[in-house]
Each structure stands twice: as C-alpha cells, then as structure tokens.
Amino acid sequence: MLETVLSPALFPLHQSAIETKNVVVIDILRATSTICEALHQGAKEIITTTSPEEALGYRSKGFLCAAERDGITVPGFELGNAPQDYTSELVRGRSIALTTTNGTRCLRMSTGAHQVFAGSFLNISTLASYLIQNKKPVLLFCAGWKDRFNLEDTFFAGALAALLKDTFSADCDATLAAIHLWETNKDRAADFLHQASHAQRFRHLQRESDVDVCLRRDTAPVLPLFKDGVIRNHIETPSLHIG
Amino acid sequence: MLETVLSPALFPLHQSAIETKNVVVIDILRATSTICEALHQGAKEIITTTSPEEALGYRSKGFLCAAERDGITVPGFELGNAPQDYTSELVRGRSIALTTTNGTRCLRMSTGAHQVFAGSFLNISTLASYLIQNKKPVLLFCAGWKDRFNLEDTFFAGALAALLKDTFSADCDATLAAIHLWETNKDRAADFLHQASHAQRFRHLQRESDVDVCLRRDTAPVLPLFKDGVIRNHIETPSLHIG
Numbered sequence: 383m384l385e386t387v388l389s390p391a392l393f394p395l396h397q398s399a400i401e402t403k404n405v406v407v408i409d410i411l412r413a414t415s416t417i418c419e420a421l422h423q424g425a426k427e428i429i430t431t432t433s434p435e436e437a438l439g440y441r442s443k444g445f446l447c448a449a450e451r452d453g454i455t456v457p458g459f460e461l462g463n464a465p466q467d468y469t470s471e472l473v474r475g476r477s478i479a480l481t482t483t484n485g486t487r488c489l490r491m492s493t494g495a496h497q498v499f500a501g502s503f504l505n506i507s508t509l510a511s512y513l514i515q516n517k518k519p520v521l522l523f524c525a526g527w528k529d530r531f532n533l534e535d536t537f538f539a540g541a542l543a544a545l546l547k548d549t550f551s552a553d554c555d556a557t558l559a560a561i562h563l564w565e566t567n568k569d570r571a572a573d574f575l576h577q578a579s580h581a582q583r584f585r586h587l588q589r590e591s592d593v594d595v596c597l598r599r600d601t602a603p604v605l606p607l608f609k610d611g612v613i614r615n616h617i618e619t620p621s622l623h624i625g
Numbered sequence: 626m627l628e629t630v631l632s633p634a635l636f637p638l639h640q641s642a643i644e645t646k647n648v649v650v651i652d653i654l655r656a657t658s659t660i661c662e663a664l665h666q667g668a669k670e671i672i673t674t675t676s677p678e679e680a681l682g683y684r685s686k687g688f689l690c691a692a693e694r695d696g697i698t699v700p701g702f703e704l705g706n707a708p709q710d711y712t713s714e715l716v717r718g719r720s721i722a723l724t725t726t727n728g729t730r731c732l733r734m735s736t737g738a739h740q741v742f743a744g745s746f747l748n749i750s751t752l753a754s755y756l757i758q759n760k761k762p763v764l765l766f767c768a769g770w771k772d773r774f775n776l777e778d779t780f781f782a783g784a785l786a787a788l789l790k791d792t793f794s795a796d797c798d799a800t801l802a803a804i805h806l807w808e809t810n811k812d813r814a815a816d817f818l819h820q821a822s823h824a825q826r827f828r829h830l831q832r833e834s835d836v837d838v839c840l841r842r843d844t845a846p847v848l849p850l851f852k853d854g855v856i857r858n859h860i861e862t863p864s865l866h867i868g
Contacts, residue, residue: 388774391634395772529638531631533798555776555822559806566809579798 383519384550386539386557389526390488396521397494404518405492406501406509406542407608409525410534411581412463413450413485414606415502415596419465421615422504422602424474428613430486431479434459440479446472448480453583465504465595465602484525489608492523497607499616501542504602508617510545512605520550522557533563533578534596537571540564571597626762627793629782629800632769633731639764647761648735649744649752649785650851652768653777654824655706656693656728657849658745658839662708664858665747665845667717671856673729674722677702683722689715691723696826708747708838727768732851735766740850742859744785747845751860753788755848763793765800776806776821777839780814783807814840 387393408414417428431437434449434456441447448461455462461472463482480486485500492498496518501509513520522542524535540560543552552558567574572594575581581593607616630636651657660671674680677692677699684690691704698705704715706725723729728743735741739761744752756763765785767778783803786795795801810817815837818824824836850859 388631389635391638392632392772392774395634527798529635531635531799531802533802536802553822553825555770556774558820559774559776559779559802562806562809563802566805577801579796582796 384522384543384546384552384557385520385554386522386524386536386543386560388524388531388536388556389529390484390491391529393491393523399519400492400495400521402519403495403521404513404516405495405498405521405523406513407485407488407492407498407523407525408501408535408538409482409485409488410502410538410596412465412592412596413480413482413525414500415504416463416465416468417480417500417606417613418502418504418602418604420468420473420478421604421606421613423468423470425468426475426477426614428478428480429611430489430608430613431481432490434481437479437481440477443477445477445479448478450482452483453589464589464592484527488523488525489613490611492608495521498609500606500608500613501538502602503538503541503597503599505600505604505606506538506542506545507600508603508605510542513546514549520546522560527579534575534581536560537563537567537575541568627765627786627789627795627800628763628797629765629767629779629786629803631767631774631779631799632772633727633734634772636734636766643738643764645762646738646764647756647759648738648741648764648766649756650728650731650735650741650766650768651744651778651781652725652728652731653745653781653839655708655835655839656723656725656768657743658747659706659708659711660723660743660849660856661745661747661845661847663711663716663721664847664849664856666711666713668711669718669720669857671721671723672854673732673851673856674724677724680722680724683720686720688720688722691721693725695726707835727770731766731768732856733854735851738764741852743849743851743856744781745845746781746784746840746842748843748847748849749781749785749788750843751846751848753785756789757792763789765803770822777818777824779803780806780810780818784811
C-alpha cells in the first residue's frame with residue numbers, strides 16, 4: 383500500500399494502523415532537503431524543536447542552532463534552512479537543534495509510525511531502495527505550507543511514488559495526481575516549480591537558487607530516520623547507497 | 626482572486642472574507658452533476674438535507690425524495706444520485722429533497738459566502754460566464770470523498786479555472802495543480818478519470834457509465850444557486866446561456 387497525504391490537515395485520515403507504516407515526511411523547500419544535506423556533510427544528529435526558543439536552549443550543550451520562520455533565518459541563529467549553508471566544515475560531528483515552519487512539525491506529527499524518514503530529491507534513490515526492501519506500507523506525507531497544499535512537495539511525492547509504484551499498490555487519488563504531476567513535468571522540473579507560490583516567496587527573499595539546489599538528485603545518499611525527537615542517518619548496509 | 630480547496634478538511638483555511646466570495650461546490654460524481662440535470666429538466670427546487678430520514682420528512686409535503694450513501698440509492702427512495710434518473714417526466718415542476726455523501730454537505734459548509742453555486746461539466750460555460758460577469762473572488766470547493774482529495778473534482782476545478790484564469794489571479798498552488806491536471810488530460814478525460822478511485826467504486830457498483838454522463842459539457846446550462854438550504858436556477862438573463 384502506498385498513500386499520499388497532501389497536507390498536514392489531511393493527516394488524521396491516514397493515521398489508522400500508522401504503527402505499521404513507513405512515513406516519509408516531505409518538505410522540499412527546504413527542511414527535508416536541509417536535513418539530508420546536513421547528515422551527508424557529517425552532522426551527528428539533528429534535534430527538532432517546536433520553537434526557536436527551545437532550539438536556543440541546546441546551545442549551552444554544544445549544539446549548533448538552526449531556525450527558520452516564513453523562509454528567513456531567525457536572528458541570533460548560526461543556521462537557517464538552506465542546504466548549502468550546512469557545510470562539512472561547519473557541521474561535521476556536530477549536533478544541531480532545528481526548527482522550521484512546516485517540516486519539523488510533520489516529523490513530530492508522525493510519531494507512532496513504524497519508522498519516520500525525511501525525504502528529498504537529494505536522497506530519493508537511497509530512500510526508495512530502503513522502502514522497497516523494508517516492504518512496510520508507505521505513507522508519503524507532504525508538509526505543504528501552513529496546512530495548504532503545495533506544488534513542490536506533491537511533485538516530489540510523485541517522483542518517489544513513481545519509483546515505488548511497481549512494488550506497492552497505489553489505490554489513492556492523491557498518489558495518482560502526484561505521479562501525474564511528476565511524469566508530465568520531470569523534464570522541466572525547475573521551470574515547473576518556479577511557478578509555485580513558495581518559489582515566488584523565495585524570489586521575494588532573493589533565495590531563488592535554493593529551488594535548484596533542492597532539485598539535485600541523489601547528492602546526499604543518506605537515510606534520515608526520526609526517532610524520539612532526533613534524526614540520525616540510518617544507513618544499515620553499504621548496498622543501500624546504490625539507488 | 627481565484628482559489629481552489631482540494632478537500633472539505635482544508636476549507637477552514639479559505640474561510641476568511643468568505644462573505645465576499647462566490648463559492649462553487651464541485652462534486653462531479655455525482656451530486657453537483659445531478660443538481661444541474663434536475664434543474665435543467667425542470668425541477669422547481671432542491672432542498673438539501675443532512676440525513677435520509679430528514680429527506681423522507683419532505684415526502685408528505687409532496688417532494689420527490691432522493692438519497693445516496695456510498696454511491697447507492699438508499700432503499701425506500703424514488704431517486705438516488707445519477708443524473709440520467711432525473712427525467713423531465715419525473716421532475717418537471719417538482720420539489721426534490723436530496724441528501725448525498727459529500728456534495729450536499731459542502732453546500733451547507735459554504736453558508737455565509739456571497740453566493741454558493743453547484744458546478745459540473747454539465748453547466749461549466751454558463752457558470753464561468755456568470756462568475757466572470759459577477760467579478761467577485763472565486764473559491765472552487767472540491768467535495769472529495771469523505772474529506773479525501775479526489776481526482777475528478779480537482780480535474781473539473783482545473784477545467785473551470787482554465788476558463789477563469791485570464792480574469793482572476795490564481796496565486797494558489799492548488800489551482801495551478803488543478804489547471805495542470807486538466808490541461809494535460811482534457812483530450813482523454815474519460816480515460817483519465819476511469820483510473821480514479823471513485824470511478825473504480827462505480828465499476829464495482831456497475832455504474833461505470835455515470836462517469837461518461839458526468840463528463841458531458843454544457844448539456845444543462847443552468848446556474849444552481851444555493852440559498853437558505855434550497856437550490857434554484859439563478860439564470861437572470863438569457864445571455865448567460867451562451868458560454
């Protein structure tokens with residue numbers, strides 16, 4: 383079984399038997415892309431927090447503190463929510479406390495699932511391989527924007543569903559629509575997503591290039607597993623690196 | 626402004642300034658298609674009720690009683706929710722009490738809007754002409770299936786949005802996705818919708834041909850206005866018949 387949740391407001395409809403499902407949280411612009419990049423650059427772990435204040439509380443424990451609200455790095459924080467800021471020099475071996483507008487909230491909402499992963503184009507093949515091997519029902523959970531549907535998360539859900547659809551049955555209109563959006567736009571992904579409202583928000587913030595960074599495929603072949611409020615790389619065997 | 630609501634569970638996000646908006650309720654398979662056909666065949670008015678029991682209460686007042694649950698006509702009712710059952714012989718001049726699984730509920734949820742209409746392929750051009758002339762912000766409200774996203778309502782929202790997008794600004798990812806689904810499938814609408822979960826439900830119920838009936842364009846050029854719990858044809862000028 384393969385299901386897609388287009389907004390956190392629709393998540394309650396998919397919570398039955400959640401303990402049997404592998405949930406993939408999708409916040410392409412940018413939380414889950416950033417989480418993948420941070421782990422790929424060697425961060426030890428990422429703690430998700432509800433508020434910037436809570437994230438700052440981890441500073442005295444030696445954590446790097448990252449916070450984004452409405453697309454902008456919160457003043458007083460070392461890091462925001464842009465993958466390219468998470469360099470190896472800065473994050474290798476470090477623990478990071480992170481809070482974002484949409485994505486970190488969805489990770490916490492998924493507590494109780496069999497396993498919860500962060501998905502993005504940066505780790506799509508690694509993730510797909512794992513889900514296929516693991517065989518549990520899959521729930522693709524689009525973070526959207528403040529409970530609204532968004533184009534980029536659904537587009538990625540379609541890309542991942544396209545890799546999974548021969549293994550899992552996708553008897554769900556949201557999955558069919560997502561696959562269709564992906565299949566008919568995969569060759570012009572950047573153009574397609576630049577019309578999305580979130581990309582236009584980035585234009586206002588002069589962060590337009592972030593869209594292109596978050597569309598790079600398999601540049602961070604990690605498996606970010608969220609467990610007990612902490613995200614760590616769950617690569618179990620080297621073979622999982624091969625998409 | 627042109628917005629699209631992909632599920633009743635997302636409607637609360639769009640309720641601000643609802644009193645300024647024209648809402649189009651969309652339940653293609655089949656409530657809003659049926660409402661259009663009933664008015665086109667000469668029904669005087671359609672009362673929407675919450676339950677089959679409430680609908681039956683109107684029988685003693687001379688109403689025809691129509692009820693559908695989970696795609697099936699409720700036993701003891703003259704009519705269900707299939708447009709082709711609403712013949713001129715049966716409905717001309719009659720009042721109808723109707724309850725359905727999704728569509729009638731969304732009409733009631735929209736109470737408080739500037740105006741509330743029922744939309745379907747059967748009246749798409751009439752509706753688009755009116756909305757363009759009326760100039761109020763438009764909210765396309767997909768009924769879905771038990772709060773879930775569905776393919777056919779979003780597909781129709783895209784068809785209607787495509788007619789409105791040169792007049793209204795569509796700064797909403799749901800509208801962009803709906804237009805894309807429509808534009809890339811309009812020449813194979815029946816094939817596209819037959820993969821939808823609802824069409825597959827019809828296949829089990831041996832009502833597959835209902836999908837084709839509900840895709841016929843401009844066969845019922847009416848303007849079903851929902852007001853105070855009653856739907857009547859709101860055609861004001863003959864020119865509105867011309868799409």
